Amino acid sequence: MRSTLPGPPADVGGAGRPAEAAEAAEAAELSEPAELSEPAEAAGQPAAGRRRGGRAVFVATAIMVVALLAGISIGPAAMPLSAVVGSLAAHLPWHPAVAVPSIDSAIIWQLRLPRVVLGALVGSMLAGGGAAYQGVFRNPLADPYLLGVAAGAGLGATAVIISGANPALLPAAAFGGAAGAVALTYSLGAGAGRAGEDAGPPRAAGTASILLAGVAVAALLTAAQTYLQQSHAQTLQSIYSWILGGLSGATWNQVWLILPYVLVSAVTLLAHRRLLDVLRVGETEAGTLGVNVARLRLVVVIAATLGAAAAVSVSGLIGFVGIIVPHAVRLMAGPSYRVVLPVSMIGGAAFLVLADVAARTVQADTEVPIGVITAAVGAPFFLFVLRSRRPRADTS
Amino acid sequence: MISVHGLRVRFGATVALDDVSISVPAGGWTALIGPNGAGKTTLLRSVAGMIRPAGDIRLADRPAGGLSHRQRARLIAYVPQHPQLPPEMTGLDYVLLGRTPHLGYFAVESDADRRICLDLLDRLELADMAGRRLATMSGGEVQRLVLARALAQEAPIVLLDEPTSALDLGRRVDALELIDELRRERSLTVLSAIHDLTLAGQFADRLVLLRRGRVAADGPPAQVLRDDLLSEAFGAGVGVIRTAVGELAVISHRLRPGGPGLPA
DSSP: OOOOOSSOOGGGGOOGGGGGGGHHHGGGGSSOTTTOOOOOOTTTTHHHHHHHHHHHHHHHHHHHHHHHHHHHSSSSOOOOHHHHHHHHHTTSSSOOOOOHHHHHHHHIIIIIHHHHHHHHHHHHHHHHHHHHHHHHHHHHTTTTTTTTHHHHHHHHHHHHHHTTTOOOGGGHHHHHHHHHHHHHHOOOOHHHHTOSSSOTTTTTTTHHHHHHHHHHHHHHHHHHHHHHHHOOGGGGGHHHHHHHHOOOOOHHHHHHHHHHHHHHHHHHHHHHHHHHHGGGGGGHHHHHHTOOHHHHHHHHHHHHHHHHHHHHHHHHHOOSHHHHHHOOOOOHOOOOHHHHHHHHHHHHHHHHHHHHHHHSSSSSOOOOOOOHHHHHHHHHHHHHHHSSOOOOOOOO | OEEEEEEEEEEETEEEEEEEEEOOTTTTTTEEEEEEHHHHHHHHHHHSSSSSOOEEEEETTTTTTGOHHHHHHHHHHOOOOOOOOOTOOOHHHHHHHHGGSSSSSTOOOOOOHHHHHHHHHHHHHHHHGGTTBBBGOOOHHHHHHHHHHHHHTSSSSEEEESSSTTSSHHHHHHHHHHHHHHHHTTTEEEEOOSSSHHHHHHHHHHHEEEEEEEEEEEEEEHHHHHHHHHHHHHHEEEEEEETTTSOOEEEESSSSSTOOTOOO
């Protein structure tokens, strides 16, 4: 019964597949967009998915570099690109001798660069966390705020603001509120999925109850936050501006503060990219393939939550990034988490840096809330991608 | 190879399995037969570790309860009746999922894993499917692909839940012949639920008839495919006839006598 290949081995899955011509014609409407479909290669060689993944990472990285340079260069005082590059190069060992005015260098190093780097870290955590949540809950509407991160962080921040405590405590309170809310959600939801079954599927019933617990916890904490906010009307302005989110006042200290969480979160999520692909066949089948689904879900949720909580603690509640970036990546580079996770992180960084550039330049005298920009720019971009590609809501 | 003793499974007030004991010898093909709701799928899922019933299950002389997910997936490959098929996944990537129990927690597939899966695709006449997306495949291709994924686990036991329910009669026989060939080639122990009693009798060397969660009969096909046993289990007129070449064929009688096609 051993089959023979229709052509030389190098042709497997390639263009010349006469036996498949009829099926190919039939499936033409369903086939990949032309510029994305590549032939799988012969035995032992990397398949199309890997090459496409490598190219997507490369393209996203190039876009991010452009975004970072634009973010440093554009602002109330325009820095010429030569000054930006020269000033950055001056911090390299064996750097070329470039004369950059010290005032420019100060603007670049003390104002622009920390803001751009912080924006990149925040964007990568929101988008990477969104992709991971969508994978682990197999739900296209999941974002990093799903299990109560936003509500918990909002409550923590509000408590600090109305109490008049040292504003330096605000990031810690937001982080603690976010992480605490997810811990509460998870312990309530996972427990509910387990109770009262004689011989139900082992621990797999958890997903729906965790999501529902997240809705309830978020509603409860938001109610508490709203109550506190309304009963201290004099602080309304500062609470509201924190909730809208933004990167103004970014410092290197904030960068160093969240960097450890960002690194742990990013490395952990990336390490699970293959297991998230296994999960695309469903929790039950993934279990028969040797995956401890409950543990996978817990580890991914912890990692994504650490990253999202760190991001929220320094930037407030920037919406939209966690949903739109992973889906745009899926539409352009396919649904494999080996591609979606890294490219979402890189793309999320680029997207948020560019959104921040817009936030501080569209109005001459004041900054537009960055959440307004992410939605106003992101939504049309996403709709454009959605319409120009075959819709593929394959978050499975 | 598989030994089940005193298995009990309840879903709420419903008793799905009641004191079921079977033993599946190594290298054989044992088929679970019985009417809808008799407990065939529940028994398979219990052996596969998808539900945790009361009672003893031993796999290759090891208590199943003490196995980790990975250890179990190296012993048992499970082919579900309705597999979830990510439409954008390619054939090769899908079969590579079967390598999961052999990979470290953070590892990705090596070239050796890819070689194993490409050889399986070749063996199952799916070489052209390596780069194709699942959404573009036919029912028969998908069915063999799911089988390839299970074989990629390189587990000595293969559980099949109604492996041929989505196929027409010709493809059904093809698929069962393929499973039988693979079983002999690789010395696999096969435990399957099969709805079609005639096919079950032709391919399995042992049948277990389940009825209302209990074992009603257990033995070689000639002992289990009997008019009285089947009629009682299925609650309908069932007849077993022997064909000219000596194979057993199971047919149903009409409730109202006198209709066309009734055997004399």
